[in-house]
Each structure stands twice: as structure tokens, then as C-alpha cells.
Amino acid sequence: MSLLLHFIDLFGTFVFALSGATVGVRNRFDLFGVFALSFVTAIGGGCIRDLCLGATPPAGLVNVEYLLCVIMAMTLLSYFQKLVFSFEKPALFFDALGLGFFAAFGANKAWQYTQNIEFSILMGCVSAVGGGCLRDILAGRTPVIFTKEIYASAALIGAAIELLGSANIIPEHYSVWLSIVTCTLIRLLSLKYNITLKTIANKYF
Amino acid sequence: MSLLLHFIDLFGTFVFALSGATVGVRNRFDLFGVFALSFVTAIGGGCIRDLCLGATPPAGLVNVEYLLCVIMAMTLLSYFQKLVFSFEKPALFFDALGLGFFAAFGANKAWQYTQNIEFSILMGCVSAVGGGCLRDILAGRTPVIFTKEIYASAALIGAAIELLGSANIIPEHYSVWLSIVTCTLIRLLSLKYNITLKTIANKYF
Amino acid sequence: MSLLLHFIDLFGTFVFALSGATVGVRNRFDLFGVFALSFVTAIGGGCIRDLCLGATPPAGLVNVEYLLCVIMAMTLLSYFQKLVFSFEKPALFFDALGLGFFAAFGANKAWQYTQNIEFSILMGCVSAVGGGCLRDILAGRTPVIFTKEIYASAALIGAAIELLGSANIIPEHYSVWLSIVTCTLIRLLSLKYNITLKTIANKYF
Numbered sequence: 001m002s003l004l005l006h007f008i009d010l011f012g013t014f015v016f017a018l019s020g021a022t023v024g025v026r027n028r029f030d031l032f033g034v035f036a037l038s039f040v041t042a043i044g045g046g047c048i049r050d051l052c053l054g055a056t057p058p059a060g061l062v063n064v065e066y067l068l069c070v071i072m073a074m075t076l077l078s079y080f081q082k083l084v085f086s087f088e089k090p091a092l093f094f095d096a097l098g099l100g101f102f103a104a105f106g107a108n109k110a111w112q113y114t115q116n117i118e119f120s121i122l123m124g125c126v127s128a129v130g131g132g133c134l135r136d137i138l139a140g141r142t143p144v145i146f147t148k149e150i151y152a153s154a155a156l157i158g159a160a161i162e163l164l165g166s167a168n169i170i171p172e173h174y175s176v177w178l179s180i181v182t183c184t185l186i187r188l189l190s191l192k193y194n195i196t197l198k199t200i201a202n203k204y205f
Numbered sequence: 206m207s208l209l210l211h212f213i214d215l216f217g218t219f220v221f222a223l224s225g226a227t228v229g230v231r232n233r234f235d236l237f238g239v240f241a242l243s244f245v246t247a248i249g250g251g252c253i254r255d256l257c258l259g260a261t262p263p264a265g266l267v268n269v270e271y272l273l274c275v276i277m278a279m280t281l282l283s284y285f286q287k288l289v290f291s292f293e294k295p296a297l298f299f300d301a302l303g304l305g306f307f308a309a310f311g312a313n314k315a316w317q318y319t320q321n322i323e324f325s326i327l328m329g330c331v332s333a334v335g336g337g338c339l340r341d342i343l344a345g346r347t348p349v350i351f352t353k354e355i356y357a358s359a360a361l362i363g364a365a366i367e368l369l370g371s372a373n374i375i376p377e378h379y380s381v382w383l384s385i386v387t388c389t390l391i392r393l394l395s396l397k398y399n400i401t402l403k404t405i406a407n408k409y410f
Numbered sequence: 411m412s413l414l415l416h417f418i419d420l421f422g423t424f425v426f427a428l429s430g431a432t433v434g435v436r437n438r439f440d441l442f443g444v445f446a447l448s449f450v451t452a453i454g455g456g457c458i459r460d461l462c463l464g465a466t467p468p469a470g471l472v473n474v475e476y477l478l479c480v481i482m483a484m485t486l487l488s489y490f491q492k493l494v495f496s497f498e499k500p501a502l503f504f505d506a507l508g509l510g511f512f513a514a515f516g517a518n519k520a521w522q523y524t525q526n527i528e529f530s531i532l533m534g535c536v537s538a539v540g541g542g543c544l545r546d547i548l549a550g551r552t553p554v555i556f557t558k559e560i561y562a563s564a565a566l567i568g569a570a571i572e573l574l575g576s577a578n579i580i581p582e583h584y585s586v587w588l589s590i591v592t593c594t595l596i597r598l599l600s601l602k603y604n605i606t607l608k609t610i611a612n613k614y615f
Contacts, residue, residue, distance in 0.1 A: 030607035033556030054261030056464030146238030259466030351443030402440035
């Protein structure tokens with residue numbers, strides 16, 4: 001993995017950890033609770049992916065860098081809450097970037113293990129959104145990805161683009177960037193123009 | 206697997222997918238949310254079973270037929286909601302049939318991997334009810350199988366009967382049908398006569 | 411495993427099963443619901459650990475002794491609820507002892523599979539608190555370990571001490587007892603003196 005991709009990975013993990021820690025603080029979790037929620041948010045998606053791949057132990061649980069991201073996120077939130085919240089807008093950018101990276105990376109890893117298209121796209125999506133989903137379940141609320149905003153669907157598209165490279169339809173060192181950029185852009189544009197997915201609930205309900 | 210069993214598998218999956226999609230629509234999930242809930246309900250039980258067996262990647266995530274069941278269920282619900290709900294009674298029949306099939310199939314698969322009776326019965330039950338359980342957790346409600354109606358216990362009995370065949374006490378091509386029919390009948394009779402499991406909550410609480 | 415450790419294992423499992431069954435009864439679950447919640451509470455943490463280790467099938471699902479613990483817990487609660495509740499204080503002691511045992515045993519098992527310190531400490535903690543966490547999610551409430559009392563953090567410390575033995579810093583037959591005793595004591599003292607972890611929520615929220 002190139003150095004730039006490695007940085008995106010860590011930045012994304014850090015932003016995910018920050019979002020988990022924030023939810024924990026808002027729910028008045030204690031120190032361990034905030035740590036657990038932050039950690040699960042940061043590495044949960046990748047863990048589900050690795051369990052489904054049979055790639056044990058899950059990478060997120062043996063890599064100290066991710067743990068450090070979580071500890072940094074907690075420290076920052078603990079001492080500089082005002083600062084953290086004044087950076088909400090930039091955080092959305094890094095979150096979207098992380099989303100794109102995790103979707104591409106997850107799809108690529110799943111493809112290397114199985115060469116199955118459906119599975120790899122699903123795993124790309126799960127890598128990207130699974131952590132946030134677990135965060136919401138642990139915090140006792142309906143996962144936000146089910147009801148609001150274009151988030152998981154951007155990850156699905158990103159994962160699918162990455163597979164164009166894995167399947168040698170386009171060069172692999174292009175596909176990873178095309179995947180990340182597309183997913184990030186879809187997410188950011190949907191935020192900027194407030195585009196959401198239609199619900200199919202209607203007058204019958 | 207015989208053609209008939211294959212049809213029962215797909216019908217059961219379709220009905221499970223429909224139940225997940227319905228809960229999603231009622232909870233006003235967006236398009237992705239309804240898809241995710243429908244998919245998890247349809248293949249979640251089998252996925253937990255396969256993870257416990259170490260049979261990765263889980264069969265439900267690599268088989269396009271299941272994905273098509275989910276897409277069909279969503280399409281049907283999206284365009285013909287009135288029709289879907291007028292078929293609620295028949296849906297209960299196919300749901301019970303699916304319950305029996307998944308219990309028998311799950312127990313059989315677990316037995317082939319482990320030859321452990323306790324584990325195989327539990328896995329039969331988990332295959333049959335795990336998806337619905339995940340659906341309820343994701344939708345933010347207590348799993349209905351814990352509080353209402355004879356459902357999981359019918360699956361336990363079905364799984365146990367299937368193992369009579371796996372252990373060569375009765376011929377295997379009998380046990381699978383005996384298992385499916387018994388589980389389906391228990392479920393349908395409990396619905397018809399409104400039989401529930403006793404709670405052990407009493408005056409002390 | 412020595413006979414004494416084996417007894418602690420079964421006692422701890424029994425007390426965990428009892429706590430799950432109690433929550434089920436209080437939530438008016440039916441007979442299957444109480445069984446499922448009790449079983450998940452008793453063996454859930456070890457199952458998550460074994461899935462992360464790739465040690466399938468999970469030990470908790472193939473060992474009939476644990477199933478018997480669950481059945482005994484349910485029977486006891488069903489017939490002698492008053493008695494069970496008059497033993498609430500002793501139950502807290504056995505719960506703390508179980509916590510220590512599961513943390514030590516989980517960390518040790520994870521170390522044998524991976525020789526990874528971070529992973530082994532996390533898995534010791536997950537073994538000890540995972541079941542209670544799943545219990546709370548299934549019962550529709552925020553996991554108590556996130557908000558109240560020193561529980562998971564005692565498990566983290568116990569797991570870390572156990573690894574001193576695994577890494578041959580202190581003799582292994584000392585480390586297991588030192589780990590169990592320390593974790594149990596931290597838990598009991600925090601209960602006795604009502605010590606909790608600070609929350610980092612403050613005036614900003």
C-alpha cells in the first residue's frame with residue numbers, strides 16, 4: 001500500500017473513532033464505554049469483513065496503529081471538545097474520504113480471497129459502513145445509514161468501481177483512486193445538495 | 206439437493222426477505238435501508254451458522270439467487286403493497302415452510318462439519334431464526350421470537366428430527382421431509398390455535 | 411486445566427446464565443426467550459472470541475456442561491425466584507470471580523493462537539464482558555458495561571496480568587491466579603466503595 005493510501009486509512013480510522021467517541025460522550029458513557037464505542041466504530045466494519053473472509057484474527061484487532069487512532073480521538077475529544085466541534089465540516093470531508101478508502105480496500109481484500117463479485121461489493125460496503133452500524137446499535141438507536149443520506153450506497157458504488165481494477169478491466173492503480181474519488185464525491189455532493197434516497201413508504205403505511 | 210428442496214429454499218428466502226423489507230418500509234427506512242434489512246433477514250441466520258462453522262465466505266453472501274430473492278421482494282413491495290398485504294395468510298404458510306427447511310438444512314450442514322449433536326441442533330435453530338432476530342435488532346425492537354408465539358422452538362424440534370437421519374437412526378431422505386413437515390405443522394398449528402410458550406415471569410416481578 | 415479452575419469456569423458460566431435468565435424474565439420473555447438470553451449471556455463472550463480466533467466451532471456451543479449450566483439457572487429461577495434474589499450478594503461475588511476467570515482464560519487462549527499482546531488483552535476482555543453486552547442488546551437496552559461501574563476495565567487489567575505469564579515474565583501457574591484474584595478484587599472493591607470511571611461528558615454537552 002502506498003504511503004498516501006496508508007495515511008488515508010489512518011485518517012479515516014481516526015475520524016470514525018472520533019464519531020464513535022462523540023456518540024459515546026453524548027450518551028454519557030463512562031471512560032471505558034467511550035473507548036469501546038470509539039474502537040468498535042473505527043474497526044468494526046473491517047472486523048465483520050475479515051470474519052466473513054475467514055481472515056482471522058481480524059486485522060483491526062492486531063494493528064496497534066488503529067488503537068492509537070482511537071486513543072488520540074478520545075484524548076482530543078476529552079480536552080478540546082470545542083475545537084473538535086468547530087472542525088465538524090472538515091471532519092465530514094475526511095469521513096467521506098475514509099468511506100471511499102474502506103470501500104475500495106474492503107472490496108479489494110474480499111476479491112483477493114474469493115474472486116466473487118457479489119461478495120466483494122458487499123464486503124466493500126460492510127467494511128465502510130459496518131462500524132457506524134455497530135456504533136448505532138450499541139448506542140441504542142436505529143443505524144443512521146438506513147434512514148438518512150447517501151452513505152452506504154456511495155460505498156457500494158465505490159466498491160464496484162474498485163472491482164473493475166481487480167478484474168483487470170481497468171489498470172488496478174487507477175481503479176483504487178477512481179473508486180475512492182467517486183465514492184467521496186458522491187457522498188460530498190449528496191451532502192452539499194441535500195440529496196437523499198427515496199423511501200418506498202407511501203400512503204399505504 | 207433435490208429440485209423441490211431448492212424451490213423451498215428460494216421461497217423461504219423470498220418470504221424472509223419480504224418480511225425484512227416490510228419492517229424496513231414501516232420504519233420509513235430509505236431504499237438502501239430497506240435493501241439491507243431485507244437482505245440481512247433473508248441470509249442472516251445462515252451467515253451466523255456459517256461463521257460458527259468456519260465455512261467462509263458464508264454461502265448466503267456469494268449466491269446470487271438469494272440476492273435476486275431480495276430484489277424481487279423489494280420490487281414487489283414497492284409496486285404492489287396492497288397485493289402483498291392481501292397475501293399475508295399465504296405468506297405465513299411459506300414462512301413456516303421456510304422455517305422448517307432452514308432448520309433442517311442448517312442442522313444437516315452443521316452435522317457434516319462437526320458431528321456434534323448439541324451444536325447441530327443449535328445451528329439449525331440459528332439458521333432458521335437468526336435472520337429475523339438481526340432484523341429486529343436493526344429495527345430497534347426486541348426480537349419477536351423471544352416473546353411471542355411458537356417459532357424458534359419449532360425450529361429446535363425440526364433440527365433435532367433432521368439429526369435422526371444424519372445419525373442414521375432413520376433414513377436420511379425421510380428425515381429431511383419429516384423434519385420440515387413437523388416444524389412447519391407445529392408452527393402452523395400454534396398459529397391456528399393461538400398456542401404460546403408459557404412465560405416464567407410471575408408475581409415476584 | 412486444574413479441577414479448581416474448571417469449577418470456577420462452570421460457576422462463572424452459571425452466574426452469567428442466571429443474570430441472562432433474570433433479564434429475560436423481567437422483560438417477560440417466553441420460555442424460549444429466557445433460554446436464549448441466558449445461553450447467549452453465558453457463552454456469548456467466548457463465542458465472539460473464538461470467531462475472532464478462527465477457532466470454530468466455538469467451544470461454548472459444543473460443550474454440554476455450559477448448556478447444563480443454563481438449564482440449571484433457568485430451573486432455579488423458575489421455581490425459586492425468591493431464593494435466587496436473596497442470594498444477590500453472593501451472586502455478585504461469583505460474577506466477579508467468573509469475570510476474572512474468563513478474562514484470564516480468554517487472554518491465554520488468544521495468546522496461544524496469535525502471540526499478539528493487543529489482541530490477547532482485547533480478547534480477554536471480550537470473553538469476559540461480551541455475553542453481558544449481547545444480553546443487553548437483545549433485551550433492548552444500552553450495555554450496562556458502557557455506563558456503570560468498573561467491570562470491563564477490571565477484565566482488561568486481569569487479561570494484561572495473565573499475559574505476563576504467557577510471555578514468561580512471571581511463571582504461568584502464578585499469572586493465572588494473580589490475574590483472576592486481581593480482576594475479582596478490583597471489581598469487588600469498586601462495588602464496595604462505589605467507585606466508577608469518570609465520564610468525559612461535561613458542560614459542553
